[in-house]
Amino acid sequence: MTGPIALVRDVEVTQPTEPIGPAPDGTRPAERVWLLVRVFSQPLGFVRLDLPATGLRAETIDAAIEDAFGDRVRALRERSDFLATREEILRAAPPITVVVCTRERPRPLRRCLDSLLAQEYPGYRVLVVDNAPETERTHAVVARVARRATRSRGREVSVDYLRVEEPGLSIARNRAVEHVPGEILAWIDDDEVADCHWLAEVARALAEHPRADVVGGVVIPAELETQAQVWFEQFGGHSKGRGFTPAVFSPATRREQSPLYPLPPFATGANMVFRPGVIERIGGFDHALGAGTPAMGSEDTLAFTQVLLGGGTIVYQPTAITRHYHRRDVEGLHRQMVGYGTGLTAAYTSLILRRPTVVPRLLALVPRALRTLRAADSARVATVEDDFPRELLRANQRAMLRGPTAYLRGLARGHARTSLGWAPEVLILSCLGVLMVAYAYAAGRLGLPVKDQAYWAGQVMVFVPPVARLLSLTRPGARTSPAARGEPLPLVVGLTINQYLLKVFYSPDQFRFPDELQHWAATTTLVDSGRLFVPTPALPVAVSFPGLEELGACLVSLTGLSVTSAGLLVAGVAHLAFVGVVYLTISAASHDPALAAVACALYSTAGHYLFFDSMYLYQTAALPFLALTLWAFGRTRWGNRPRWSYAALGLLAVLVVTVSHHITALVTVACLLLAGACQMVRGQPGWRWLAPLPGVVASAVVVGWFLIVSTDLKPYLTAPAEQLAGALRDILRGSSGATAPLPDSPGWETAIQATGLLVLIGFLVRAAQLLVSQRGWPLGHQLVLLGSCAYFCGVVLRFAGSQGPELAGRASTFTYLPVSLLVAGSLVGWSRRPAARRTQVGAIVLGTLLATLLLLAGRAGGWPPHWARLPGEYLVSAFERSVDPEGTAAAWWTREHVPAGSRVAADTTGLTLVSTYGGQDPVREAGSLYLVSEWSDQDARLVRSLAIDLIWVDTRLADQVPQSGEYFPQDPLADRHTSPLDRAALVKLDTVERVSRVYDSGAIHLYDVRSL
Amino acid sequence: MNARGAVGQALGLAGAACASAALVLYVGGPLGALAGCLLALVLPGAAMVTAIPATRVLGWAERATLSVTLSLGTVILGGIALHAADLRLTTTTWTSLCLGVTLAGAAVGPLAGCRSPLAPQPPAGELSRGTLGAPALWQRLTSRLVPLAVALALVGVAGWLSLASARQQPQNPFTALWITPTSQPDQVTVGVQSHETRTTLFLVRVRAETTAAAVAGFQMMLASGEQWSTTVTVPATELVVAELYRDGDDSTPYRWVELSATREPS
Secondary structure: OOOOOOOEEEEEEEOOOOEEOOOOOOOOOOOOEEEEEOOOEEEEEEEEOOOOOEEEEEEHHHHHHHHHHHHHHHHHHHHHHHHHHHHHHHOOOEEEEEEEEHHHHHHHHHHHHHHHOOOOOOOHHHHHHHHEEOOOOHHHHHHHHHHHHHHHHHHHHEEOOOOOOOOHHHHHHHHHHHHHHOOOOEEOOOOOOOOOOOOHHHHHHHHHOOOOEEEEEEEEEOEOOOEEEEEEEEOOOOOOOOOOOOOOOOOHHHOOOOOOOOOOOOOOOOOOOOOOHHHHHHHHHHOOOOOOOOOOOOOOHHHHHHHHHOOOEEEEEEEEEEEEOOOOOHHHHHHHHHHHHHHHHHHHHHHHOOOOHHHHHHHHHHHHHHHHHHOOOOOOOOOOOOOOOOHHHHHHHHHHHHHHHHHHHHHHHHHOOOOOOOHHHHHHHHHHHHHHHHHHHHHHHHOOHHHHHHHHHHHHHHHHHHHHHHHHHOOHHHHHHHHHOOOOHHHHHHHHHHHHHHHHHHHOOOOOOHHHHHHHHHHHHHHHHHHOOOOOOHHHHHHOOOOHHHHHHHHHHHOOOOOOHHHHHHHHHHHHHHHHHHHHHHHHHHOOOOHHHHHHHHHHHOOOOHHHOOOOOOOOOOHHHHHHHHHHHOOOOOOOOOOOOHHHHHHHHHHHHHHHOOOHHHHHHHHHHHHHHHHHHHHHOOOOOHHHHHHHHHHHHHHHHHHHHHOOOHHHHHHHHHHHHHHHHHHHOOHHHEEEEOOOOHHHHHHHHHHHHHHHHHHHHHHHHHHHHHOHHHHHHHHHHHHHHHHHHHHHOOOOOOOHHHOOOOOOHHHHHHHHHHHHHHHHHHOOOOOOOOHHHHHHHHHHHHHHHHHHHHHHOOOOOOHHHHOOOOOOOOOHHHHHHHHHHHHHHHHHHHHHHHHHHEHHHHHHHHOOOOOOOOEEOOOOOOOOOOOOOOHHHHHHHHOOOOOEEHHHHHHOOOOOOOOOOOOOOOOOOOOOOOOHHHHHHHHHOOEEEEEEEOOEEEEOOOOO | HHHHHHHHHHHHHHHHHHHHHHHHHHOHHHHHHHHHHEEEEEEEEHHHHHHHHHHHHHOOHHHHHHHHHHHHHHHHHHHHHHHHHOOOHHHHEEEEEEEHHHHHHHHHHHHHHOOOOOOOOOOOOOOOOOOOOOOOOHHHHHHHHHHHHHHHHHHHHHHHHHHHHHHHHHOEEEEEEEEEEEEOOOOEEEEEEEEOOEEEEEEEEEEEEOOOOOEEEEEEOOOOOOOOEEEEEEEOOOEEEEEEOOOEEOOOOOOOEEEEOOOOOO
């Protein structure tokens, strides 16, 4: 059988009946004919007739109609006011918006829209919701139909287009509701056509039932050409066998028809009308139901149930007719039957979750439901004929079992679609990593097992989940989702906070790093004195850059917190602000939040990021304003009409960075000058002559501050610079003594650092290749490549002299930013390539692995060094690991018992403690006093020439070689110590005349040498 | 945001700033600390964001980030301005600075919003996007608060672990003995501070170099962290030695310090 199974025809009994002839080729046109009998267009029902090869004569048809509806036809013909009332209703017809949700089905859509343009109704609007479009075909169809509507019906009809990127029928429906608030909404599917009186009959129902919240029309088959379409009708079709008898469902009819079972006898989403505000009242259509979700349907069913449970009224109006093109093949029908089953129980699941109070009523209905499922004469299967595939019924029932899980999966997907997406859950995993690292720290302090394993596993755990999620958000399919816009920043913020916590938990009770202690001391001075620019011996140059101390002192004053607690808070907030503004800057420049987030995450793999960049240092306070300067001046739009408020914001940021940190201020100026010069050369004509202005102004501000306020800056900066230059010169001359010794890290750490460096070089080379091959690279890309080269120059610095590693690390704070952007661009580019899903997943996995490799390389080669990576027992000259209660107690003792500002000689740790906790003036040039076992006149002369008042001796220097390579700031044997200091050299002062040992705590002795 | 919204926002900021300032100045405690954080780290920047026309068109993420960053900038530049005005940086002046900037920003905000051609004005009555079909309240709470609570719990446990282990970290016990001159040449101050793991019996003997007999002797029980000191009269022209013994062992000094005869007064 290749012809249609059945013909579907309308028969208007007030008109002469037309016969149904044979097919043009003389064959049988169909096996059967379904005749919709109408009186003055009012439908009475279907008459189904066998269709012989010769066709059906008019008399035969009339006789069949007489048999089926004779009495009703006669009655209606004699005293029907059906048409008169319709005319009356149309005179006061309310405006209606017809909504058609569609996705990539232009042909059925055009057919549907044609039927809507043919409505015999004055003044209505058609809104086509294009859901998650992949092409512009739908838009093109709507544009053509809209033009035609304007030509044919003028202002009477308008056809509008609404694009909704998020997939899902419920989402599309809800966006439509939000788009046209306060209007009557009539819904029709794109695979339907509307009867020309559809809207008029809807208006009739609304007029006759003023309390109706919802009107449901009848959906009849538009064709029954295939067996699958006929079987679908046998199963009840869209109208579930309700037929053509009007009905009203309201609280008053609950006894006759429960609003909870059987579902759904009320109406169907393919032909439903809601009064204004009703959909809003029930909270909209459930996003976890409907086409495009695992539940596959029933968003309409749940909506009707909610209306009824809320005391609303639904009117079934069978005169409002739409015609549906059922699925033509059995596979499609199978999917639909599965969808009905899944959707039904999914809707119940949703209902239970939304209204747990319905559970007892539902339980009471369970026996009836089970009977119906088993009964052969239930409403659903009563019309099923023998040839109906029983497998379809079984598939429908099996699918019901999957409904609850399908709904929960839909909820999860919807959760992923919300603005925060999976960020909270991903960050929980990251927090688990924080816990693991905290355990590693505790294990280091208390000597517990598996501390190293916990440390590295925790580091990876903190980093990998957010990075993997960020990379997954860059997939082509995920880019348009709300999560792709809303999730990156929370993930970046969460990752930043968690990594900052790794730093805080290392030493939660006090600052231990020397620079932090110095700023702690400066802040304490500010809190005590209430004055800025009060000299502090610990770090004199910081006095003229008081930004950080102001923040700390302000917070101490306003909160009552200790300087340490306030400092930790200030450093954390400033660090978070820095990363946040970097994110904004990259996001604004690239218009790509996911790229910005991946770049920020990769930046956290820098060696100094974890500790140094978030310590309580003046650089930490300045960094956010470096980023803010670039962000603000970047938005000023030089080359176009400048936006002066952004320029003002940029200038404000320049001022803040200038008074906060010298090097950051210089970097800011350099960045602005470079960007200004490039924009002037390559920017758009217009206002571009203004482009260098920010750099020039910033230079003037910074130089002015340096000359007027920070007069002692020059020697502070030139000393290490000269030292570095000398070391570089020596390296170029081939002197091996100038190179810094390689760190004695474990072999695997060295290997992973080397691999990480090779990976970065690989990215750089690839980017350079692209730059050469594609001459049209934007200016920004070239600047990123240039900045990345600066990072690799910094890597070379690492091998220059004893200061090299520290300076290289500090430089990476700035130079690793373009590297991060370069690598992020490559990783995001991989995952965005159009490819099979498997390939995309592979790209994400590979990107995550490479990012993890960079993290491990950064942590292995960064701060703290491997011997101080975990807290633990005291180590000699090991920065954080050298600060212990005995040293701290001695330093506090000097504050209480020695005049402030006394000059104290000590080893590196002692100098830090005594200049901060002790408030004394550190003498850094007295290392030679500790090296020889005999006291000499030369030592005495040195003491006198340096005006030393007190000598701090830590006898533990005789127990270990220095971890950092130096016992003293100016150690003549730096990096060449092969054995600990001679104990006799440390205790020799016990026997020197006129030297008093005034303090003894066992390991630490303080000697008063003022009488020498 | 329309003009009415801008005024409401400005009033909200001003109210929050005044309340925070009052809590800082007159209440203190944890509530005052919280208010202080708000006043120093959030409110001035938030008010500036509303006052700067260009920033009014930014998204919530940008506004939040800028609010914090500009608050930091306000404190830094404001502190220097206060110093230039010869004002001491105290609780009162810091509070006044943050409150003043917030109130000024809040006052300028609505005016800037009215003038700004950049501020978008959505059509009146339009529903906010994406509110329909959102999960029920309990679902929202579950999906947002539960992960947040779990994350906070994990971080809290990590913090507790870190702090507790830092406090319990085994340290080498020690006790410090010191001697310092006073303004009187025949008097010195001798002190002991115990950092032993338990309460310990100490004996301090002070003697002059030339005399074997002790000038003075003292016994004390000190718990960990406790300190003892006293002034002792000694021969003005001799080396003075102080020795510390513990746990009844009076033969081997546990610590010793000395002050030379040519000592200089502190």
